[in-house]
Amino acid sequence: MEILNIKNLTFKYPSESRNALNNVSLSVEKGDFILLCGASGSGKSTLLRLLINSLAPFGEKTGEICFNKSPHIALVGQDAETQIVSDTVWHNLAFYLESMGEDSNSIRAKVAETAEFFDLSGIFHKETANLSGGEKQLLNLASVMVADPDILLLDEPTSQLDPIAARHFIEAVKRLHTETNLTIIISEHRTEELWGFADKVCLLEDGEVVSYASGNNTYSALKSDCIDLPFALKLYKELDVKKEYPISISGVRKFLTENFKNEIPELSDEIELNNKVALKACRIFFRYEKNTPDILKGLDFNCNFGEITTLLGGNGSGKTTFFKLIANLNKPYSGKIKNYGTKTAVLPQNVKSVFTKDVLREDLALISENFVDICKELNITSLLDKNPYDLSGGEAQRAALAKILLTKPDILCLDEPTKGIDSKGKRAIKEILLDLKKQGIAIVIVSHDVDFTAEISDKCAFLFDGQIVSNGTPKQIFSSNKFYTTYASLASRHHFKNTVTLNDIIELCKRNGCY
Amino acid sequence: MKFFELHPLSLILFFVSAIAFTMITMNPVLLLLSFLCGFLANAFISKGRDLWIYLFLIAIIGITNPVFSHNGETVLFYLFDQRFTLEALVYGFMSGIRIVSVIYWFRLFGVVFKQDKLNWILGKVSPKLSVVFSMALRFIPLVKKNAKDIYNAQISMCSFKKDTLSGKFQLVFNVFSALVSMSIENAIDTADTMRSRGFENKNRTAYSLFSFRVKDIIFMAITIIDDILITYFLFSGIASFYYYPSMYFSGNDNKALVLYAAFAMLCALPMINDFTEDLRWKYSISKI
Numbered sequence: 001m002e003i004l005n006i007k008n009l010t011f012k013y014p015s016e017s018r019n020a021l022n023n024v025s026l027s028v029e030k031g032d033f034i035l036l037c038g039a040s041g042s043g044k045s046t047l048l049r050l051l052i053n054s055l056a057p058f059g060e061k062t063g064e065i066c067f068n069k070s071p072h073i074a075l076v077g078q079d080a081e082t083q084i085v086s087d088t089v090w091h092n093l094a095f096y097l098e099s100m101g102e103d104s105n106s107i108r109a110k111v112a113e114t115a116e117f118f119d120l121s122g123i124f125h126k127e128t129a130n131l132s133g134g135e136k137q138l139l140n141l142a143s144v145m146v147a148d149p150d151i152l153l154l155d156e157p158t159s160q161l162d163p164i165a166a167r168h169f170i171e172a173v174k175r176l177h178t179e180t181n182l183t184i185i186i187s188e189h190r191t192e193e194l195w196g197f198a199d200k201v202c203l204l205e206d207g208e209v210v211s212y213a214s215g216n217n218t219y220s221a222l223k224s225d226c227i228d229l230p231f232a233l234k235l236y237k238e239l240d241v242k243k244e245y246p247i248s249i250s251g252v253r254k255f256l257t258e259n260f261k262n263e264i265p266e267l268s269d270e271i272e273l274n275n276k277v278a279l280k281a282c283r284i285f286f287r288y289e290k291n292t293p294d295i296l297k298g299l300d301f302n303c304n305f306g307e308i309t310t311l312l313g314g315n316g317s318g319k320t321t322f323f324k325l326i327a328n329l330n331k332p333y334s335g336k337i338k339n340y341g342t343k344t345a346v347l348p349q350n351v352k353s354v355f356t357k358d359v360l361r362e363d364l365a366l367i368s369e370n371f372v373d374i375c376k377e378l379n380i381t382s383l384l385d386k387n388p389y390d391l392s393g394g395e396a397q398r399a400a401l402a403k404i405l406l407t408k409p410d411i412l413c414l415d416e417p418t419k420g421i422d423s424k425g426k427r428a429i430k431e432i433l434l435d436l437k438k439q440g441i442a443i444v445i446v447s448h449d450v451d452f453t454a455e456i457s458d459k460c461a462f463l464f465d466g467q468i469v470s471n472g473t474p475k476q477i478f479s480s481n482k483f484y485t486t487y488a489s490l491a492s493r494h495h496f497k498n499t500v501t502l503n504d505i506i507e508l509c510k511r512n513g514c515y
Numbered sequence: 516m517k518f519f520e521l522h523p524l525s526l527i528l529f530f531v532s533a534i535a536f537t538m539i540t541m542n543p544v545l546l547l548l549s550f551l552c553g554f555l556a557n558a559f560i561s562k563g564r565d566l567w568i569y570l571f572l573i574a575i576i577g578i579t580n581p582v583f584s585h586n587g588e589t590v591l592f593y594l595f596d597q598r599f600t601l602e603a604l605v606y607g608f609m610s611g612i613r614i615v616s617v618i619y620w621f622r623l624f625g626v627v628f629k630q631d632k633l634n635w636i637l638g639k640v641s642p643k644l645s646v647v648f649s650m651a652l653r654f655i656p657l658v659k660k661n662a663k664d665i666y667n668a669q670i671s672m673c674s675f676k677k678d679t680l681s682g683k684f685q686l687v688f689n690v691f692s693a694l695v696s697m698s699i700e701n702a703i704d705t706a707d708t709m710r711s712r713g714f715e716n717k718n719r720t721a722y723s724l725f726s727f728r729v730k731d732i733i734f735m736a737i738t739i740i741d742d743i744l745i746t747y748f749l750f751s752g753i754a755s756f757y758y759y760p761s762m763y764f765s766g767n768d769n770k771a772l773v774l775y776a777a778f779a780m781l782c783a784l785p786m787i788n789d790f791t792e793d794l795r796w797k798y799s800i801s802k803i
Contacts, residue, residue: 054710075711082704085712087652088631094722098642099713107722129656144712327671346671352697353664354672356689367672389700407672 002068003151003183004028004051009063011046011207020046020059022207028151028185030068033177035194035215036187037228038204040392040422044187047204048075048153051185071150078156078420080136083143084128089120092128092139096147110146118142118172132315134165138172145176152176154186159393159420162315162448166190189228189422192487196230196247215247228423231451231487231502238506241514252491256505261512266497267504276305277340278411278442279326284335286318286325295321296332297466303459305341305410308433308443310453312477312484313463319446320349322463323413326444341442345409349416351400355388360399363388367406378402378432394425401432412436413444418452430456454478454486454500475500517792518560518785522731523632525738530624532742533782537616540749542756543609544771545778550612552782553619560785561626569618573611580607586759606758623785631724638721645721646714650705658698665693734788741781748774 004027011021021043028034036044049055051065052073077083086092093115097107115121118138123131131139137157144152154173158166170193177184188194195201201218203210211218229237232247232255241259245251279302286296295318303309311319324330325337327346348354357363361384364371375381378398383391391399397417404412414433418426433443433456447453453460454474461471462484470477478485478500479493485500492499499505518526537549557563580603582594587602630652638645669690748754754774755765780787 052711054715055707077704077708079701079704081657082701083708084653085705085709086646086649088649090724091649091722095646095709096712098646098720098722099716101716101718101720103720104722107720111722127656128653129660147712324667327667329667329671344671346668348664348668350661350664352700353661353668353693356665356669356693358696389696404672 001030002027003030003032003071004068005064005066007064007066009047009050009065010061011043011050011057012060013057014059018207020207021050024063024204024207024209026202026209026212028183029199030183031181032183032199033197034185035191035198035201036185036204037191037201038187039424040394042204043207044204045155046207048155048185048187051151051153072147073151073153074144074147074149075153075155076137076140076144076157078159080133080140080160083140084136085143087127087129089126089128089131089139090115090124092143093120093146096143100147110148114142114146118145132165133161134168137161137165137169141169141172141176149182151183151185154184154188156187156189156420158188158190163450164314164448167193170194189420191228192230195233216244231491234502235505238502239509249487249491253494256492256495256509259514260495260509261515262495262508264508264511267499267508277302278305279303279340279344279444280338281322281325282336282338284322284325284332284337286321286330286332288321288330295466296325298335299463299467301461301468303411303442303444305442306437306440307458308437308445308456309459309461310445310447310457310474311461311463312447312450312453314448317463318466319463320415323415323444323446326411326413339411341409341411343407343409344411344413345404345407346413347397347400347404347415347417349419351396352389354400354403358387360384360386360388360391364403364406367403371402371406374402374405377435378405379428393420394422394428397421397425397429398432405436409441411442411444413446415446416448417445418447418449426452450478450484450486451488451501454488455503516728516730518788519627521734521788522725522727523628523635524727525731525734526624526627526632527636528735528738529781529784530620532738532745534617534620536745536749536778536781537613537620540754541606541609541613541758542754543605544775545754546609546612546616548775548779549616549782550619552779552786553616553623556782556785557619557623557626560789561623563622563626566619569615572618573608573615576611576614577604577608580604580610588761602758602760602762605762609758635721635723635725638723642719642721646719654698657701658694661697661701662690662694665690665697734784737784738781741777744777745774745781748777 006024006026009021009024010019012019024047036047038044046057049057050061052075055075084092085095090111093111094107097110115124118141120139120142123135128136128139137160141157158169161169170190173184173186174193174197176182186194195215198215200212201215202212203218230247232245232249232252235252236245236255239259241255245255281299281301284296284299285294287294299318299322301322311322313319321330323346325332326339327344355363357366360380364375375384378401380395380398380402383395383399388396388399417429421429430452437443445453445457457474459471460474460477461468462477463469475498478489479498488502488505489500492505496505496508499508533549537546540546554566557566581599584603584606585598585600587598587600589601590598591601591604592599634645634648637648669686748770752765753770757763757765
């Protein structure tokens with residue numbers, strides 16, 4: 001049964017010349033799971049918001065959106081923080097039902113049931129300010145699910161979460177779909193777990209639907225490379241093999257063994273040694289307050305000029321705390337950090353906290369008048385007259401980076417630079433960082449994103465429980481790690497040695513040749 | 516169920532009764548009962564340690580009154596050629612005890628009546644108001660966190676010279692203005708969320724985790740019976756106590772005893788409740 005039908009929908013924002021959506025036609029069956037893919041700014045959010053009357057953006061709209069029996073639609077958006085309304089978890093859960101005027105007994109029953117389903121009963125009485133990002137987003141999902149919507153819209157729900165929380169959230173969404181047969185439309189950059197699962201994948205490019213079919217069929221319709229494909233698909237597409245393989249790690253394993261020789265088992269791991277030390281931390285101990293436990297327990301760390309060093313580690317392992325020490329915002333109570341640079345700059349996780357003015361141009365001028373060159377380099381010249389708060393995730397990231405680079409640092413620290421950024425944005429950041437590296441700047445990155453880390457870093461250090469437990473080149477770290485490693489390493493270690501990125505595999509496959 | 520776990524309605528009824536009766540009477544027995552119970556309830560339930568300080572307040576009020584009020588027959592001595600009377604001294608101490616008793620009851624109210632209970636009351640008045648209240652409570656830690664993020668970012672960029680006064684002022688001003696933009700930006704998102712969750716509907720209800728239990732019914736029933744007895748006897752004038760010109764008890768002694776008993780019962784309710792609760796717990800443990 002058809003629940004939603006969009007016919008020739010065209011939409012234009014009043015301030016822009018280009019159509020945000022162009023002649024979009026979609027038909028959604030009841031119980032469908034639809035994955036909406038596309039680069040940032042391709043119109044995903046606009047499309048989702050147009051489906052809800054109270055959130056529909058203002059602008060010129062032509063075409064039709066037809067619903068079957070006016071279904072109840074709910075939306076969970078990107079930012080977990082701003083979607084939380086109230087101070088306690090239970091009140092957030094009850095909020096929607098209160099609005100619908102339900103009586104206390106039915107609210108009690110529904111809230112209890114929902115909290116149980118999403119495994120929130122443990123935090124039911126907690127204050128929302130004390131929740132982790134993953135818990136917050138799960139709470140947002142539960143808070144709309146209490147009202148039993150017919151269609152659930154998810155607008156990049158995991159973009160602000162770390163990979164583990166993101167996987168947890170996606171699992172909850174999948175379970176919701178399989179157990180209740182709920183109609184779900186989700187837009188996501190993390191397509192790894194969803195591509196094969198979705199009934200249909202809808203590709204949006206510059207406001208137009210390029211393809212609307214099942215995951216396997218969409219794959220053949222792909223033209224551009226700016227869409228966030230699952231790892232397996234990227235590989236299949238690059239190596240262009242006719243036979244179809246499942247989109248999963250085991251699929252890739254089969255694909256590699258069946259198609260490629262492994263006479264050359266590994267690429268050489270060239271390390272360019274650069275001996276000029278930029279930062280050296282020796283046995284650092286740190287705690288925030290006198291009576292709290294140590295966050296850092298004897299941490300040793302060093303990085304060199306002209307190198308990219310990455311700190312990996314889960315939530316609460318002390319990565320962000322260590323950054324505060326490097327930036328001199330806090331001081332260790334034992335141990336010493338020797339800083340050989342002249343200026344250390346930190347790009348915080350919440351990049352918007354860098355800006356203080358309403359116009360980007362004025363904001364950059366606060367630091368230095370000569371911002372034109374850096375703006376060209378980072379490709380943000382067209383954004384100079386915008387409000388920093390109106391920029392998209394990737395744009396804001398580059399603008400903030402520009403502001404920080406204006407302070408002329410020779411040690412640059414980045415806290416989760418790829419959070420909420422699509423693959424195109426990641427590529428831009430990668431190029432910028434490699435360029436800065438060439439200029440001799442020492443770059444320290446804290447990240448959850450193992451795939452990005454493996455591609456970009458010269459050295460990796462794995463932080464756990466306040467200590468560095470292993471360090472080395474990405475090839476050493478990721479090929480020796482069994483679980484905490486990249487998809488590429490997991491999928492290819494049976495066949496090749498030390499392949500930790502997609503490019504490593506492609507390179508080796510090409511060198512070895514097909515059977 | 517401990518005293519602080521009772522339903523907000525039971526608690527409000529109790530505190531209104533205890534405070535109102537303490538405020539309208541000048542009968543020394545009633546005041547002393549209220550004072551004693553208020554003190555003990557604070558000591559046991561809220562574990563307050565600074566309760567002794569209030570005794571000084573009583574002493575100050577007690578001594579100040581006869582200095583300014585010269586009514587009364589029994590002159591103790593002359594101070595600056597003015598009569599210093601026993602009646603005025605006793606009256607002063609009784610006023611002091613009355614004020615401190617009320618303070619004790621309000622103190623206990625503050626300890627017991629946390630924000631969830633306040634929110635329940637607001638919800639009864641207007642469900643939307645209670646949402647605004649809980650949003651404000653959520654907003655405070657969020658703004659604090661954002662302020663810290665912005666401050667740290669600005670400091671690490673050294674965009675302002677921290678060592679001069681004008682630099683410091685500029686830093687604070689810019690952090691504040693960025694904080695305001697960020698908060699407004701976030702608020703727009705939150706408003707969208709609320710609208711999509713039907714906040715604009717007219718017939719909003721207010722849900723709370725409190726439920727009215729048997730214990731609440733018993734607690735309220737005792738409070739109401741006490742209230743009726745006390746009101747009846749107090750206004751029929753059986754416990755009228757006059758301080759001026761000389762101290763004089765005009766009431767009926769036997770009937771006054773009933774009043775005292777009822778008032779003692781009312782004021783001791785929090786402690787009686789918690790003691791029976793403790794006893795029941797110990798008894799249930801010893802059975803295991």
